[in-house]
Amino acid sequence: MSVAALRHRLASWEGAIFGLVVVSWVVASLTVDGFSDSSNLSFILIDVTEIAIMAITLTLVIIAAEIDLSVASTLGLSCAVIGYLWNAGWPIEQTFVVALCVGAVCGALNGFLVTKVGLPSLAVTIGTLALYRGLAYVIIGDKAIADFPPRYTGWATETIAGTPIPYSTLLVAVLAVIVGVLLHASPVGRAIYALGYNEEAARFAGVRVKRIKFWLFVASGVFSALAGIVYTLRFASARADNGQGLELAVVAAVLLGGVSIFGGRGTLPGVLAGVLLFGILRNALILADVSNEVLNFVTGVLLIISVLAPNLAGAIRRARSGRTPAIQATPAVSSANPTQ
């Protein structure tokens, strides 16, 4: 990579967020008791597992200029299905398979409504957010199913022998590598970026826009269901309200990672760094006995800064070089109105 490109990379938000991860790690280690323990590292990593899993596919969905707010409800539905079937005496492995299938169906319904019926994904997934959560209640009602096999719950909470790395982080890493390569180096990834910026032009270039989007939603559903499996095992409890309200945290993590809400821009490593930053701050603040409201506050401020900082940096750079364009020199942003 050339020096200019490197500097460019660093000036970007992804660069900044990696920097922030390091800085917050160092600061927390120095100032917060017990932060730098290896067991604490495991806690941080385990704590963000579900968010990370859902964020991986949500990144792709947002880069494709769509959004999926139903992820947390799909997670809940997946938990409910596992709980119901497990309670009914099914083998645990089969309940996982069914849960993943249910996740796929949830994603497919989102995908169908968005790509075939042509509804805006924000509206659709607000609707399915209520629907999938509601179905979870219909399935297991007010029950809380427990007594999952310790072998599996162990995997969800334990670390790889001799390291502070939890098994669940290994899972996240494997998924991230697969999806990351898909996004950043495969033809489909190229297509996702292109259609995120300009769907029409991508279609005219032979990209199967609808098909790709449909499968992205399916993937998002499957990953959310997977997060549901991890959630069920980690808390050894399957309830209809598992993961309620988590959707905004996942969206926040993805945006924090530098993905543009308008599509087309963002990287997976950036998002993972965003998730990690989220986890570190949360953990350090709790350890330091900072109250929860401050935590929310900090999350919100960080989210705003994540977009504000690059904007301001750009403005300052421009001001320093003495040029102040009356209007930001936006290179002819495609003005196509995405609605019909």
Next chain:
Amino acid sequence: GGTTKSDVKASGAPASSGAKANPNAPIKKGLKIAFLPKQINNPYFTIADKGGTDAVKELGGTGKEVGPSDASASSQVSYINTLMQQQQDAIVISANDPNAVAPSLKQAMGQGVKVVTYDSDAAPDARNLFINQASAEDLGRTEVQQIAKQIGNKGEIAILSATPNATNQNTWIKFMKDELTKPQYSGMKLVKVAYGNDDDQKSFTETQGLLKSYPNLKGIISPTTVGIAAAARYLSSSKYKGKVKLTGLGTPNQMRKFVKDGTVDAFELWNPADLGYLGAYAAAAISSGQISGAAGEKFKAGKLGEKTIGKNGEVLLGPPTVFNKDNIDNFNF
């Protein structure tokens, strides 16, 4: 093939601290005891935890309240982990989900942290003691008795609960239903259990719905402080005021207005500050080795006197107080 449920044996016995208890051991100085409510900024828990931290201060230790702002099991787990990391001596917790917090609580116990649950229990093997605010059976039955008295043992009643999977609520409701099977209540009929999700507005709307869909409704039991306040508010401004009776669990400050204006005759509650207070004393006792958590052991609980550990490691706070027009001004919480 695969692992099925029958392969997994549930272990129900409460965890015992193993070591032999020494009833005469002094309370250790400088104990670190943390209170982990279901949700912070919840007035009920704020009062309970205040009672708890005051007790810890009395005992010469340091107490604090930490917790999530959303009542979810998953965020409680991160707090358990950090409390373990901070090497607290004891955690006094009200579990959002008895099973979900169990693995981390066990892990904490494995590191020597004592775990006392209050208000809402965790899986018995994941804690040393449970401070029971009132026996579920007592509560469930007395609520039915209360409403029966107010409506003259006749008519339709409904229950306005919190969330569908709140453990304590569901146990109470179970006992209420059981109580209703007794012959003296043959004139009463439980028509519906509604859920207000411990959300003020939802509870309010649910109350409206109840009154509309059951025009002959005579009474409502709301065993949740949020629910009873919302229901009282609706009743007080509607034509049903005084005609449809309401009872349940509420705090005097919340309900004072409605008791005085005649919307509510009587309701009951234990004193949440005492609940926290007892939790703190129990935690201190077990951390100091005075008790091990076995049934029959006794410990001193400050102003509450001596308490005995019952079966399953439960310590009972005592019977709930019934509040009515005559006594409500004596309470301020």
Next chain:
Amino acid sequence: MSEHRTPVHPGGGHGVGDPSTLEAAPATTPGPEAVPTGGKPPARRLLDRLTRFRELGLVVAIAILFGATGAANPSFLSAQSIRDILLNASIITLLAVGQAIVIVTRNVDLSVSSITGLTAFGSGVLLADHHGLPVAVVVLVCLAIGAVCGAVNGLLVAYAKVPALVATLGTLYVYRGVDYAIAKGRQVNAADMPAGFLSLGTKQIAGIPVLVIVSAVVLVVVGWVLANLRQGRELYAIGSHPEAAVLAGIPVRRRIFAAFIVNGAIAGLAGVMWAARFGTVDATVATGKELDVIAAVVVGGVAIFGGSGTVYGAALGAVLLSSISSALAVLRVDSLAQNAINGLLLLAAIVLDRVLALRVNATLRRRRFASRRRAARGQPERGVPRPSTEGAKEVSDT
């Protein structure tokens, strides 16, 4: 040419003559049918009706809902019940109206629920701790708090160019954090508030609850402004094509800023109303309501990508959604299934809306095709290929 036109530039004297001189153009005068401005052709009228049907559809849906529920349980249609339903809807309607203003500009405000929570608690504390404070003052203070919160959003979005979804997701957390920090676990109960204030939540004028009247007034005022003032139409222009709006000389940033402020102030008002209605307020008031509000706006036919839709639609959407909840409670639907049914109906509403929109589009296409044909016949000179000229040949021969 017309007395309505305001001069575009101050030095009117420099202006180029009246464009009526354009008549000098040696135009073949177009046939009368070529300029369809007079009586509307039937296709047009049908189209108008269909377009208006977007809102009409909601009215019909609401009517069906009431009819069906009322048939199953007549008490649903009693005066008390209708009043309750309208009261329940009034706050979410108010929020939907504010949200629609923002969504029309191709932005969104997720932080409304936190603003409402903040002012609900704020007004509760003010009234509980300062007895004798006039209610009007409290309302003004809350409007101001809401406007300030809205202004922060507006600054971030309009001036700092932070995408609205990101900025307001951030402030959703921030405002809620502030709310928690102020409340410190405190709950303000009905008993702490003056009866005069609480009676706002129950008082009726001519049988209509005061809160409903407040919402209706806000709705009508905002609706009128959006439809009839330049500033209002400019919001639509901005949402329809932001860059073109800049080039058209619209003060885009100022307008977006203003839209957020108004929405913030409305959310602030909603907070006061919340406190008056429910009497019990703590820091968690209205948590999670933002998605309900957006759902209402979308069901109400406001395009999520801006540029089209009305606040009346948004209000009807809010009424529909909250009546669904009330109806489900009355219909004795299993509590556990209510959530799912709610979601299903929400989806059904947007799918239906989409289908109707497609119908309208199809009519539009047919009409345009027809009128193009008509134009092509009536005005044959449109679209004649460009003839070559000497100049071009010169070049080509070089």
Next chain:
Amino acid sequence: MSDPPESTTPTSTPTLALVVVSKSFGAVRALQDVTLELYGGEVHGLAGENGAGKSTVVKTFAGVHRPDSGEVLLDGEPVVFHGPADAQQAGVAVIYQEPMLFPDLSVAENIFMGRQPRGRVGRIDRRAMHAETADLFRRLGIAMDPQQPARGLSIADQQVVEIAKALSRNARVLIMDEPTAALTGQEVARLFTVTRTLRDHGCAILFISHRLEEIFELCQTVTTLRDGRLIATEKVAELTADDLVHRMVGRELDVMYPKQDVRVGEVAFEVSRLTREGVFTDVSFEVRRGEIVALAGLVGAGRSEVARAIFGVDRWDGGRVTVAGRPLPAASPTAAMSAGIALVPEDRRLQGLVMELSIERNIGLTQLRSMRRGPLVSRRLERDRAKDWALRLRLKFARLADAVGVLSGGNQQKVVLAKWLATEPSVLIVDEPTRGIDVGTKAEVHRLLSELAAEGLAVLMISSELPEVLGMADRILVMHEGRLVAEIPASDATEEKVMAAATGRNGKTAAGNPAGDPAGNAAGNAAGNAAGNAQGSPGSTA
């Protein structure tokens, strides 16, 4: 007709002027020390190759850009326009190169946005607004309903609305950036008449066009830019077309229509009875290898739609398409691409390019599969191919990693061509391939098409420019109202014949326009007039 240019006497101070203005975008120096003065009562032409900086001049006048150095003078006084609103306040009306309408609003609101006539309490008087719009349209001879939404208007209609908008402002300065690019003869003629009237009333006008004959016809003075630098400002009357081209390009020009004679091979693709309801009906033709077939017709005849259907972005309702003997499935661009079809679409901003992506990514987008190494995209291959084509098409760019959006219009069009030529298609469909392209590049594109045909490519060219059609095609197909009405071999094609068919005066005309229909006759007359106008104008005879 109009007054001869000499009769107008420009005033002594320029109404609006740029004085030694420079403007850079990053490394690109779009303008360097450019001075340009617009006088009341004069139409000032601006000529230059793609990327010469013409639109940048326009945007500087319009207040969109602020100069890095130098100043803008209004009536001789320096002014700073902080935004388009300031410029509009000062009486400057601008027609931008790309139409900028609000799709959700009515045509009338588009025209009057921000200036709607108002009644009491500031309420917009819709009645007056619609009446004024109708009035305006009548004067411009446009048949359009003021209340119809702008969404779905063709590019030509959008341009017409833009023109109406600018004229409605009663501006002192009118700036038009390629207003005629999408227009047809008669519309251009009307625009010119109106422009001259404005000029005679003292308006200062800047006019940009790649069609030099238009500059000769309309302008009194012309300024030439090359690479952001001012080359000359001269009286049009003292200039020949050759002179102007020479100033723009800086070298002698290639032949404009370098059509080579090639041996026509077997049928490359065949369309039979293709129908899309309400759009086109029963279209059948074939194109052979090595052949360039032009598809001519009026705007709205349905040519683009036929192309889109063949390529699969639109669905067809009946008929079939065969490529090299094999039938093509409907509505699948992917299938069309693997069958060897390429489509250069008509709207490059919306359909041709992803403006925010880099040049190399855009060029590579069509060949994602063939650029794989293993399952992944090879960056090396991507870059090499992009570089090859950029050089071959003489693309003007700083770095291949730059976003396409910063390129000038003509260079963007080259990127679109590159991305499709890189797929090595056997059938190339080009829809208005030279719209908004300067003469030099146009000749290059023509040369390229002709070379490709010589190599055996089958080319279907949709064009609204008759000279291009006549100069390049082996065969000319003419569409009228969604039907194919004529096929004319190049050997006996004339403008008159093509126009006759396009306006429906052909013997084979589709039903619905029987012989003797007065409209049909009028069409013929109008077309004749238009041609006469253009040819008879003084500027174009050099």
